[in-house]
Amino acid sequence: MVPLLVRGPAWLFQWRAACTLGAFVQQRTWAGASRIPGLGGPLVQRGSSSASSRAPEVVLTQERYPVRRLPFAQVSEDDLAALERIVPGRVITDPEELEAPNVDWLRTVRGSSKVLLRPRTSQEVAHILRYCHERNLAVSPQGGNTGMVGGSVPVFDEIILSTTLMNQVMSFHDVSGVLVCQAGCILEELGRYVEERGFLMPLDLGAKGSCHIGGNVATNAGGLRFLRYGSLRGTVLGLEVVLADGTILNCLTSLRKDNTGYDLKQLFIGSEGTLGVITAVSILCPPKPSAVNVAFLGCPGFAEVLQTFSTCRQKLGEILSAFEFMDAECMKLVELHLRLASPVRESPFYVLIETSGSGAGHDAEKLSAFLEQVLGSGLVTDGTLATDQRRIKMLWALRERITEALSRDGYVYKYDLSLPVERLYDLVLDLRTRLGPRAKHVVGYGHLGDGNLHLNVTAEAFNASLLGALEPYVYEWTARQRGSVSAEHGLGFKKRDVLCYSKPPEALQLMQQLKALLDPKGILNPYKTLPTRA
Numbered sequence: 447m448v449p450l451l452v453r454g455p456a457w458l459f460q461w462r463a464a465c466t467l468g469a470f471v472q473q474r475t476w477a478g479a480s481r482i483p484g485l486g487g488p489l490v491q492r493g494s495s496s497a498s499s500r501a502p503e504v505v506l507t508q509e510r511y512p513v514r515r516l517p518f519a520q521v522s523e524d525d526l527a528a529l530e531r532i533v534p535g536r537v538i539t540d541p542e543e544l545e546a547p548n549v550d551w552l553r554t555v556r557g558s559s560k561v562l563l564r565p566r567t568s569q570e571v572a573h574i575l576r577y578c579h580e581r582n583l584a585v586s587p588q589g590g591n592t593g594m595v596g597g598s599v600p601v602f603d604e605i606i607l608s609t610t611l612m613n614q615v616m617s618f619h620d621v622s623g624v625l626v627c628q629a630g631c632i633l634e635e636l637g638r639y640v641e642e643r644g645f646l647m648p649l650d651l652g653a654k655g656s657c658h659i660g661g662n663v664a665t666n667a668g669g670l671r672f673l674r675y676g677s678l679r680g681t682v683l684g685l686e687v688v689l690a691d692g693t694i695l696n697c698l699t700s701l702r703k704d705n706t707g708y709d710l711k712q713l714f715i716g717s718e719g720t721l722g723v724i725t726a727v728s729i730l731c732p733p734k735p736s737a738v739n740v741a742f743l744g745c746p747g748f749a750e751v752l753q754t755f756s757t758c759r760q761k762l763g764e765i766l767s768a769f770e771f772m773d774a775e776c777m778k779l780v781e782l783h784l785r786l787a788s789p790v791r792e793s794p795f796y797v798l799i800e801t802s803g804s805g806a807g808h809d810a811e812k813l814s815a816f817l818e819q820v821l822g823s824g825l826v827t828d829g830t831l832a833t834d835q836r837r838i839k840m841l842w843a844l845r846e847r848i849t850e851a852l853s854r855d856g857y858v859y860k861y862d863l864s865l866p867v868e869r870l871y872d873l874v875l876d877l878r879t880r881l882g883p884r885a886k887h888v889v890g891y892g893h894l895g896d897g898n899l900h901l902n903v904t905a906e907a908f909n910a911s912l913l914g915a916l917e918p919y920v921y922e923w924t925a926r927q928r929g930s931v932s933a934e935h936g937l938g939f940k941k942r943d944v945l946c947y948s949k950p951p952e953a954l955q956l957m958q959q960l961k962a963l964l965d966p967k968g969i970l971n972p973y974k975t976l977p978t979r980a
């Protein structure tokens with residue numbers, strides 16, 4: 447623990463920190479996110495166990511959703527032979543190996559692809575796409591397959607183009623902090639690489655042990671460091687992209703400033719593989735902060751969470767690097783399904799506050815003043831503080847692993863909404879009343895500092911009538927607040943038809959025109975992102 451110079455009620459805070467965290471550390475087994483090695487894998491391990499090792503067979507997407515196969519060609523023996531010449535020994539057709547990459551991590555959608563390709567270079571990707579374009583074969587690009595909206599798996603028999611073997615760091619500059627790497631590098635591995643050199647990846651998310659940087663950029667992933675380092679739209683400096691017809695677009699600049707014409711890379715950031723395949727990324731890494739603290743606090747109500755946030759911004763200023771919240775239901779689920787224990791007394795809400803700075807003493811002083819105020823005024827009723835890496839990780843796991851706990855609870859209906867922060871929790875309360883016992887759990891958590899709510903509803907199994915009670919209700923509610931129906935997860939397959947709740951018809955039309963321009967045959971990640979055309 448950092449010796450905080452706190453007085454009054456904050457001593458209570460310190461005492462609890464010393465006692466409860468110690469017990470918490472010794473009694474529980476913790477597992478961080480780690481990668482399952484191997485091809486396209488069961489791939490995704492957001493926590494200690496694979497989501498695909500449990501649960502029954504996933505229903506085929508085409509059976510659950512009203513979607514029709516577009517008239518693409520089917521992969522023939524001649525195609526397989528041609529692809530084998532492009533990526534020798536890396537054309538996978540073994541049905542067993544194809545099982546996992548056909549299913550999303552949440553086990554909610556399933557395609558029936560019979561071919562997976564593992565290119566190593568941009569040139570190979572270019573050859574593949576040129577061939578597929580000519581032959582009118584549809585392609586589903588896939589990184590770590592950790593997405594939440596069914597964007598990274600085929601819907602029908604699209605060829606899976608995996609970036610697994612495109613995992614080389616190309617350069618790193620230790621003055622500018624600019625990292626250039628291939629799209630298939632795993633986020634956590636990149637994090638280790640730059641940390642050894644005194645820097646930090648500007649994004650962090652629960653799936654870091656499996657997700658690929660190319661997929662992160664393609665989906666414009668937000669995550670846990672967004673509050674501090676902002677969107678990938680700012681930190682990505684350049685991209686290399688292979689277009690649908692096999693053209694390599696090399697915009698892999700490392701410049702901070704470049705005002706020459708349209709910023710084309712922005713088209714591909716967040717386009718979910720529908721406009722081109724990202725093959726390399728140039729990204730700006732901030733210096734690694736030398737002093738990091740994490741406070742985990744209990745709040746008596748959502749109004750207090752909001753006031754704690756305001757106080758936090760005033761008192762911590764530039765050292766604030768994350769402000770996350772979770773409700774009591776989330777805590778119950780991580781306790782029940784992951785056997786993690788709360789480090790603080792039971793509360794209706796919990797917040798996780800991270801500070802990152804360059805002076806431990808200075809940061810401790812600021813934190814101390816903040817804690818004194820929130821504890822003294824009753825905004826926070828209990829809390830614990832960690833300053834060493836191991837304990838920091840443990841506190842973060844409570845928040846990062848909620849997704850995993852939810853997926854063990856049953857079928858999960860997921861909503862990722864941007865809302866005015868004052869109204870962030872209203873929808874959760876509203877839905878609990880609306881759904882009653884039809885839902886197993888209705889939980890709210892997320893990146894409060896970014897105005898991003900993760901609203902999740904669990905049920906024993908998929909149930910069309912529960913879905914009918916949720917949608918379009920949730921989207922209409924969000925649109926009334928002028929919110930976004932996808933804050934950071936993208937649209938993928940599952941949310942593509944709700945884009946109209948957040949964008950005007952003119953924007954949708956322009957998106958369709960851009961798609962037609964860049965991918966006239968529509969072979970890239972079909973059935974994703976853009977709404978079904980009437």
Ligand SMILES: O=C(O)CC[C@@H](O)C(=O)O
Nearest residue numbers: 652846849860900901902
């Ligand atoms: O599972 C979810 O709903 C959210 C996943 C992720 O964006 C997170 O912030 O933990």
Ligand SMILES: [Zn+2]
Nearest residue numbers: 669893900934
């Ligand atoms: Zn999130």
